[in-house]
Each structure stands twice: as structure tokens, then as C-alpha cells.
Amino acid sequence: MEKHLKRIVTMQRMQKTGLELFYQKGYFNTSIDDILKSLSLSKGAFYYHFASKDEFFIGIIQQLLFRKVYSALIEPLESNENPLTLIERTLDNTLETAQHNKYDYGFALGNFLNEFNGRHPEIMRYLKDITKVWEVNLISALQRGKSNGYVSRHIDSESVALFIISSFLGMRTLMVEGNGKLLRYKYMQQLRTYLKTMEAVTH
Template sequence: MARTLLERETRRQQLLDAAIRVFARKGYVETSIDDIIKEAEVARGTFYLYFPGKKEIFLAIIDRYFELVSQLVERLMAEEWPAGLDRARFREHVLTWLRFFAQHRDLTKVIYREATSIDPQFEARWDRLSEAVKRFLIGRVHALQQNGVLRQTLDPQVWALFMEGIFHAVICNYLLTSERPDLEWLAEQWVDFVLWGITPAERDHTGG
């Protein structure tokens, strides 16, 4: 029984992976079930054992995306955070997100291009996840302000909003468009911009 369930899940994931690749190349409207079964190298009957149609497999892809993103969010939020501002830790977290979206590039492309037009519940689901992340970031800023690490004039809600904007711009305008995105370089640029803005960094003043 366990082996049968594993085989079914493996086959289902095979169909999802194939659909993600085809949707990323052709878009939802131009993709047919024939395209998906050809990509997956399965019979038409096999497809219908798992999904009633094209929309249903697309909705399953959206579910998979939220599952993966939620797991990463929960893991990062559960970590014990230092009382001070740790640049190396910040950089590693940025890099973790960049690697995630680079690893799931086709999936991310499908979600960003198509999800809102296919799934009427997508925006509400995304907003709930986004709000949880923003509340976490706002809490971190408050804690660092209380510890005297960040300036008191910084509005935590506005900062979280700026971070969200950078996040989406980086994904749409760099990760999804560059053939070979340099994640290490991008993480450095991101962290330095957030910490120092466009003024010389503290180490530049000291010569370090």
C-alpha cells in the first residue's frame, strides 16, 4: 500500500513538473493537455487519473507554490534571531530567498504571470502570507530600534513596504529575465543598499 501511494505521488509530481515547464514556455492559454502529457511522456488516461483538466492542474501548481513558500517562511521565522544587526545573517537570508526562486524559476514565472487571472483566490492567499511576513519584519525592526541598533525615525511599516517592493522587482526584473543571475552579487547589493542606502558605508569611512 505504501509503495502504491508513493508511486501515485511520484506520478502526480511528474505531471506537475511537466505542466510547470510547459506553462512557463507557452503560457496558460496556449498550453493544451496534449502539450502536458507529451512533456510528461504519459498517456492521456494517466493525466485524467490525477487531474480533471488543465485548470485543475494549474490550481494544483499554485497550491504547490504556496506550500513551498510557506515552508521557507516558517523555517526562517522560527530561527532564533540575534539582538543586534548581523550583516552576514541578513545576507544569508537574502541569499536563501534568491536561491529558492532561482531553483524554482519556472514555477515562479508561471505564478507571477498567470496566477491572478486563473485563480480568483490567489490574491487573498498571497496577501495573507505577505502580511505574516511583513508583521515579522516589522517586529524585527521594532526589536532592533529598542536595542538602539536602528534609528528611531525609521517607520517599520514603511520599511517593510520598501522591502516588499524590492523583493518583487528583483524577482520580476532580474531573476526571471537573466540567463545566469549572479545571486551572490545580488545579495551583496541588496544588503548594502538596505543597510547603507546610497551613501558611503561605515567601512568606507573608516577605510576597513
């Protein structure tokens, strides 16, 4: 049992370092040797835990990347509060975190979606699964908002979810080299105006 737990801890440490490297340099620009150097591991030790670089990265997507996106952008929506308020607060909080991160290389999920698009269909499927979960939860939150009288029943929840995801991904890309504080302010100002148009008349 102790050996099994030790292996899990080692794998988690490897994945955390791997995610940081892939985030900074990109998947295709990061070699196994780069990973080994960062972890102070031998090749044998790496291949004891993972059969390949692809398998290593898929584990990172499932164990770390999904959790990061879920805790930041999906879990906060799982409430019966006004979903328009929840969406605004969630995106603003996430952008604020990025704004104060001096090692910001962009939104990890967005970076990887761009990098793997047309280059690696299998890994692309895992990444798109995360956006699908995010999209489904946005739609569910908006639909709940309609039932609870917060959101106008005429709103197309699927289109709104698509717009929110795509605009957020774009804003995170712009924030890497731009004035994060100003961009966040302008984006949130427009987002609030957009969300206000969806309010139910009774609210």
C-alpha cells in the same frame, strides 16, 4: 497503502514538471497537451489525479511554490538573530542562486502574480496568500528586532516589509535579461545602506 503512496509520488512528479513548464511558458501559454507531453501521460491519467488545469495549478501553489518561497525567504527569518542581518543575508543568498541559474525565467511567485493579476481572482488569492505569509514574517522579525534592541523602535515595520518585498520582486524581474552579478551587487549595496538606517542606536 502502496497504491496510495504510488499515487502521491505520481502527483508530486506531475506537479514538479508542471511548475517548471508554467514557470518557463506561463500558465495561460501552457496547455494540458503540453503537460501530457512532458509527462508522457494520457489525458485519462491526468484527469484521474486532477479535475482541471486550475486544480492542478492550485496544488502546485500549495505543495511546491509555497515551500520554495518559505524555505528561501521566510524560514531563514525565524531566528532571534539581528533581523537586519537575516534579511540582508536571505535576499543576497536568493539573488546569488538566481544569478547562477542559466535557466532563470524570473522569480516564479512574481511571474505568476503579474500573469494572474486581473485575470483569475481565485488563483490570485492563493498567490497573494504566499506574499502575505512572507510579509507577516518580515514584520514579525522586525518587531522581534525592536524588542531585542537591534532595530530602532521608530521604524514602521509594515512599510519596511512592503518595500523589501516589492523591491525584491522588481530586482528578480530585472535580473532575467540583465547582468545578474552587477544588478545583485548594486541592489545589495543599496539595501545594506537602507537597513543600516534602521539600526538601534545601542547597536
